[in-house]
Amino acid sequence: GQQVKQSSPSLTVQEGGISILNCDYENDMFDYFAWYKKYPDNSPTLLISVRSNVDKREDGRLTVFLNKSGKHFSLHITASQPEDTAVYLCAAGRQQGTGSKLSFGKGAKLTVSP
Amino acid sequence: DSGVVQSPRHIIKEKGGRSVLTCIPISGHSNVVWYQQTLGKELKFLIQHYEKVERDKGFLPSRFSVQQFDDYHSEMNMSALELEDSAMYFCASSLALGYLSYEQYFGPGTRLTVL
Numbered sequence A: 001g002q003q004v005k006q007s008s009p010s011l012t013v014q015e016g017g018i019s020i021l022n023c024d025y026e027n028d029m030f031d032y033f034a035w036y037k038k039y040p041d042n043s044p045t046l047l048i049s050v051r052s053n054v055d056k057r058e059d060g061r062l063t064v065f066l067n068k069s070g071k072h073f074s075l076h077i078t079a080s081q082p083e084d085t086a087v088y089l090c091a092a093g094r095q096q097g098t099g100s101k102l103s104f105g106k107g108a109k110l111t112v113s114p
Numbered sequence B: 001d002s003g004v005v006q007s008p009r010h011i012i013k014e015k016g017g018r019s020v021l022t023c024i025p026i027s028g029h030s031n032v033v034w035y036q037q038t039l040g041k042e043l044k045f046l047i048q049h050y051e052k053v054e055r056d057k058g059f060l061p062s063r064f065s066v067q068q069f070d071d072y073h074s075e076m077n078m079s080a081l082e083l084e085d086s087a088m089y090f091c092a093s094s095l096a097l098g099y100l101s102y103e104q105y106f107g108p109g110t111r112l113t114v115l
Helices: B098-103
Strands: A008-013 A019-025 A033-040 A045-051 A057-061 A063-067 A072-077 A086-096 A099-104 A108-113 B006-007 B011-012 B021-024 B031-037 B042-048 B053-057 B065-070 B076-078 B086-092 B112-115
Touching: A008 A019, A019 A033, A019 A086, A033 A063, A033 B098, A045 A063, A045 A072, A057 B112, A072 A086, A072 B112, A086 B065, A099 B021, A099 B031, A099 B053, A099 B098, B006 B086, B011 B021, B021 B053, B021 B086, B021 B112, B031 B076, B086 B098
Parallel strands: A008 A108, B011 B112
Antiparallel strands: A019 A072, A033 A045, A033 A086, A057 A063, A063 A072, A086 A099, A086 A108, B006 B021, B021 B076, B031 B042, B031 B086, B042 B053, B065 B076, B086 B112
């Protein structure tokens, strides 16, 4: 089954507002959590990530919150702009053998309206 | 441009045909992962190589084979193509060291259409 789930496939936010995207995971072995941004017909771009030993990481308008006990992480985008309109993919990673593996959610479409 | 390079960008093949997709990772990246994405679906993990060795295999059909070469570029050989193989194929590369291996950078993708 799908190990990483984005339950809300779409979200619309007014310009200047806060966008909150959510992701739930199942595997306790995940120790890396990331958000990717994807425009139509483009490839995913890594936005921000956090390791399992921290609960929060900020980078400009982006903040990732990690709730390990709830197996949940989220991306908050403050002062949302129309150019933030895109599909956002969450990903969780775990060590596997001598390497690592990412599992992706299906994505959530964020629309920021002017 | 020092990003991941994929070729071709678009390709159309007939059912039963063959195709080769190429991925050139970012310089210094020895970890290469292939994903498939069909319309409206999540990225599906196909296979991962690093240091020229297959490390993990996911949903890669037996009709497909992937190889990583000495310069770390990767090729996916696809045979007996089926209609359901129509999809975007992304490769991603990363360093192969601990947490850095998680930070995958994606290529632009190859759109395969099987008719």
